[in-house]
Amino acid sequence: MTTPDSFQGQNAGPSLQQQRARAAFWFLAPMLFALFCVAAWPLLRTFYFSMTDTTLDNLYAGKWIWFKNYLRVISLPSGAVQYRGTLVDPNWWNAVWNTVRFSIVSVLFESVLGLAVALALNAEFKGRSIVRAAILIPWAIPTIVSAKMWAWMLNDQYGIINDLMLKAHLIDHKIAWASTTDTAMIAVLAVDIWKTTPFMALLCLAGLQMVPRDIYEAARIDGIHPVKVFFRITLPLIRPALMVAVIFRMLDALRIFDLVYVLTPNSAATKTMSVISRENMIDFNKFAYGSAQSTLLFAILAVFVSLYIWLGKVDLSGEGRK
Amino acid sequence: MNATLSRKFWNVAFYAFVVVIVVYAVFPFYYAIVTSFATGTALFEIHYFPAKIDWANYVAVLSSANFPRSLANSVFIATTTVVLALFLAVTASYALSRVRFRGRGILLMTILGVSMFPQIAVLAGMIEMIKFLGLFNTPWAMIISYTVFTLPFTVWVLTTFMRDLPVEIEEAAIVDGATPWIIITKVFLPLLWPALVTTGLLAFIGAWNEFLFALTFTLSEDKRTVPVAIAMLSGASEQEIPWGPIMAASVVVTVPLVVLVLIFQRKIVAGLTAGGVKG
Numbered sequence: 001m002t003t004p005d006s007f008q009g010q011n012a013g014p015s016l017q018q019q020r021a022r023a024a025f026w027f028l029a030p031m032l033f034a035l036f037c038v039a040a041w042p043l044l045r046t047f048y049f050s051m052t053d054t055t056l057d058n059l060y061a062g063k064w065i066w067f068k069n070y071l072r073v074i075s076l077p078s079g080a081v082q083y084r085g086t087l088v089d090p091n092w093w094n095a096v097w098n099t100v101r102f103s104i105v106s107v108l109f110e111s112v113l114g115l116a117v118a119l120a121l122n123a124e125f126k127g128r129s130i131v132r133a134a135i136l137i138p139w140a141i142p143t144i145v146s147a148k149m150w151a152w153m154l155n156d157q158y159g160i161i162n163d164l165m166l167k168a169h170l171i172d173h174k175i176a177w178a179s180t181t182d183t184a185m186i187a188v189l190a191v192d193i194w195k196t197t198p199f200m201a202l203l204c205l206a207g208l209q210m211v212p213r214d215i216y217e218a219a220r221i222d223g224i225h226p227v228k229v230f231f232r233i234t235l236p237l238i239r240p241a242l243m244v245a246v247i248f249r250m251l252d253a254l255r256i257f258d259l260v261y262v263l264t265p266n267s268a269a270t271k272t273m274s275v276i277s278r279e280n281m282i283d284f285n286k287f288a289y290g291s292a293q294s295t296l297l298f299a300i301l302a303v304f305v306s307l308y309i310w311l312g313k314v315d316l317s318g319e320g321r322k
Numbered sequence: 323m324n325a326t327l328s329r330k331f332w333n334v335a336f337y338a339f340v341v342v343i344v345v346y347a348v349f350p351f352y353y354a355i356v357t358s359f360a361t362g363t364a365l366f367e368i369h370y371f372p373a374k375i376d377w378a379n380y381v382a383v384l385s386s387a388n389f390p391r392s393l394a395n396s397v398f399i400a401t402t403t404v405v406l407a408l409f410l411a412v413t414a415s416y417a418l419s420r421v422r423f424r425g426r427g428i429l430l431m432t433i434l435g436v437s438m439f440p441q442i443a444v445l446a447g448m449i450e451m452i453k454f455l456g457l458f459n460t461p462w463a464m465i466i467s468y469t470v471f472t473l474p475f476t477v478w479v480l481t482t483f484m485r486d487l488p489v490e491i492e493e494a495a496i497v498d499g500a501t502p503w504i505i506i507t508k509v510f511l512p513l514l515w516p517a518l519v520t521t522g523l524l525a526f527i528g529a530w531n532e533f534l535f536a537l538t539f540t541l542s543e544d545k546r547t548v549p550v551a552i553a554m555l556s557g558a559s560e561q562e563i564p565w566g567p568i569m570a571a572s573v574v575v576t577v578p579l580v581v582l583v584l585i586f587q588r589k590i591v592a593g594l595t596a597g598g599v600k601g
Contacts, residue, residue, distance in 0.1 A: 016496070023502035024417035028429075031414035031477060038470040039436045042447025049446045059450050117343055120336070127340075132591075133584050134344045137351055140583040142531035144549035145572040149354045152565050160353060163368045194350065199594070206595035248438070255440035258533035262553050274442040274534070281446060282538060291446040298443035305438070 043298070050292035056285050069292035086292050094268060095276040095293075096300075102185065102272065103253035106192045111246055113193065114200025119230075121201065122208045135198040143195065147262040150191040154178050184269040188260055192253070200245055207241025208234070243314045247305065254301055273297045351576065358569035365566050379570035388543045389571060392551035396575075399464045399547060400529040404522045406465065407472040411521070412514070415480035416506050420492065430481070437474035441534050444470060452539055463539035464547065468532060472525040479524070479593055483517040484510065520593035523586055527579060548575045 050069055054062030071085040086092045121132055138146070153160050156176035165171045177187040211234060219229045235242075257274040264270045271279075277297065281290025308314065357365065358379050359372045383389050417423075418430060448467050457463045487510065495509050536547040546554070552575070555568050583590055 020421045020502060021423050024421035024423055027413035027417040027502070027506075031410045031473065034410055034469055034473060035433070035436060037451075038448070038466060038473075039439060039444060042444035042451060042470075043439075045447030045450055046443055046445070049450075056449075059453065116339075120340055120343065123336070125336070125340070129587075131340055131344055133587055134347045136583050136587060136590070137580055138347050140527065140579045141351060141576050142549055142579070144531070144533055144553050145354075145576050146350070148552060148568050148572055149350050152357060152569065153350060153353060155565075158366045158368065158565075160368055160370075194346070198347065202591055202594055206591075251438045251440075255442065257442065258549070261533070261537075274440065277442055278445065278534070278538070281449075287446065294440070294442045294445060297440055301438075301440055305435075 046291050046298075047295055049288050050295045052288050054288045054291075056282065056287045059287070062288060065288075069289050070296075086289065086296065091268075091271075091276060092273075092293060092296075095271050095273045098185070098270055099254055099256070099272040099274075102188065102192075102256065102270075103250055106189055106196070106253050107246060107249050109189070109193045110197050110200045110249060111242070113197045114245075115204050115242070117197065117201035118204035118208055119234075121205050135201060137198075138195050139198040139202075141195070143258045144262055146191055146195050147259050150187070150194070151178055151263055154187050154190075178264050179267070181267070181269045184264045184267045188263055188270050191259055191263060192256070195259075196249060196252070200249060203241060203245035203248075204238065207238035207245075210241070211237045240314070243312050247308055247314060250308075251301060251305065254304070255297070273300075351580075354569045354572055354576075357565060358573050361566055379566040380574070383567045383571045383574065386567075388546070389551055391544050392546045392548050393575070395461060395545065396530055396548040399461050399468070400526050402461075402465050403468045403472055403529040404525045407469060407476045407525050408518060408522055410473060411476035411480050412511070412518075413506060415477050415484055416502070416510060418477065419481045419484035421502075430478075433474045433477050437471060437478060439470065441470070445534070445538065448535070449538065458539060459541045459545050461545070464529075464532070464536055467535040467539065468529045471532075472528055475528070476521045476525055479521045480514070480517060483514065483521075487513055516589060517593075520586065520589040523582060523590065524593050527583075530575075530579065 049059075049062065051064060051066055052062030053065050053068075054060075067085075069085055071083065071087045074082040074084060076082060117135060121128060121135075141149075152158075154162075154177035156162065156174050156179070159174075159177070161177065162171070162174040166174070175183060177183045215233055215237075216229065219233060224232075255274050256272050257278065260270050260272050260275050273293065274297065277290045277293035279290070280286040280293060284290075356369060356372050359375050359377075360369065361376050361378045364373055364376075418426060444467075448470075452458050452463045452466070455462075455466075457466065491509055491513070492505060495505050500509070531549060532547075533549045533553070536550045537553070540546050540550060543551075543554075548571075552568060552571050555564060555571065
């Protein structure tokens with residue numbers, strides 16, 4: 001990639017470079033200020049609140065209590081020791097488990113399905129543009145609307161899914177998908193996979209289209225089996241694009257809130273980290289406790305992203321791939 | 323003979339797969355439309371095709387006290403958010419893509435990091451700020467808080483777009499003595515408007531669909547945005563969920579998006595992939 005800097009060094013004097021650097025600063029300043037106000041500052045305040053006993057009624061009445069929202073050791077006079085706080089809260093660990101389970105399963109399915117759809121779209125065939133338009137529809141539909149649409153389709157009495165599955169003899173009685181503990185997670189996964197596979201497919205397709213066609217040509221002339229071509233040529237070549245797509249989706253999945261909140265309200269089987277921490281913050285008036293949970297969620301995401309980028313050698317900026 | 327037969331088989335299998343994809347993608351929305359035209363007992367019979375077109379649900383939703391208000395709120399909030407984000411992002415992404423300075427790489431990664439923030443992590447601090455500014459239960463609460471995801475995203479996408487613009491144009495302008503501000507407004511903006519449309523549209527969709535902040539920062543029904551209004555549409559009890567009106571409202575808020583997305587299909591795909599993978 002040729003950078004604009006290459007000519008500055010030759011043709012322009014240091015004064016122009018300085019002028020540009022100064023202009024760059026002023027161009028960046030408003031954006032940086034805005035980001036500081038809406039991202040960095042609230043994040044720091046959330047950390048701060050997580051170390052206090054603030055309630056929603058009065059945000060300024062909280063006292064500093066260190067890590068007691070996270071873990072508090074209480075020594076009873078009898079000599080017994082009790083532990084309190086998020087880190088020993090079974091509801092929190094249930095939410096962590098739900099979130100992790102949901103994220104891994106949904107991203108796995110979305111990657112495989114997305115790749116399959118992308119492979120189909122990468123082939124030349126009649127009506128390809130129609131298919132590409134069709135798969136954009138789930139992506140464009142607001143999550144809340146998708147949740148309601150699927151809630152209706154998954155309805156126990158009048159839902160079309162039960163009707164179809166009964167007719168196909170896949171089930172022998174109607175199932176209340178979203179409200180039964182055993183199936184609630186399946187319902188959430190079904191909607192999420194439906195909604196976000198298109199995004200995966202488009203990202204995979206962008207990766208596939210960067211693979212030079214003559215490689216396939218050469219493989220075909222050499223008579224190599226298509227399956228082998230896929231695993232030996234296509235997959236390694238689109239791996240960087242796939243890795244980036246997976247991390248984007250994974251981060252999205254780990255913070256999921258709206259779908260769970262609307263499709264399976266108050267179900268312990270699907271409650272995720274975001275849902276439980278908002279619930280504590282707003283509904284239960286345990287503002288500081290909820291802040292501690294959202295801080296933990298942030299920490300988990302940060303560790304996960306760092307590990308992933310480090311272990312997978314993912315190039316997020318895309319500069320090395322040009 | 324055998325080879326052609328096998329080729330035919332794979333052809334049919336391929337098209338079958340394609341048909342499955344299309345049906346899977348489109349059917350839920352189609353079924354929502356079918357349901358939105360059903361009222362009374364027709365709602366509780368399963369129809370794969372609309373039995374008859376009945377606009378009653380649409381009339382009910384659009385003549386209700388609060389839903390049109392929610393639509394107006396959403397349009398105002400999403401538009402303002404987009405304008406704000408684009409305004410701040412254009413100059414910033416010029417600096418990020420065209421000027422070399424120390425720490426640029428780190429800055430870019432930080433911006434990308436912010437766009438991947440879990441919204442819940444800033445919620446507590448955001449509540450405090452919104453209350454402090456006295457903006458609770460006003461559209462501005464949403465406009466400010468949505469900046470946390472629209473701004474990094476627009477900056478990121480516009481930066482990748484601008485990086486690909488030819489250097490020669492800028493060189494020529496510099497030789498002619500143009501200042502950076504002139505370069506942005508007179509040279510880059512005219513070239514950039516397709517990118518602006520794309521990012522603007524993507525940011526609009528993001529703001530239109532947002533739920534967590536909108537749910538938290540609105541109290542009264544007339545301040546709700548569309549997703550919150552739809553989530554809260556409910557009957558007297560669990561058994562009386564007004565599915566017909568919910569589906570009608572869903573179709574009303576989704577059709578404009580789907581139409582926009584289909585019109586700007588190519589540009590959206592380019593923008594999405596620029597945000598995720600650099601193509």
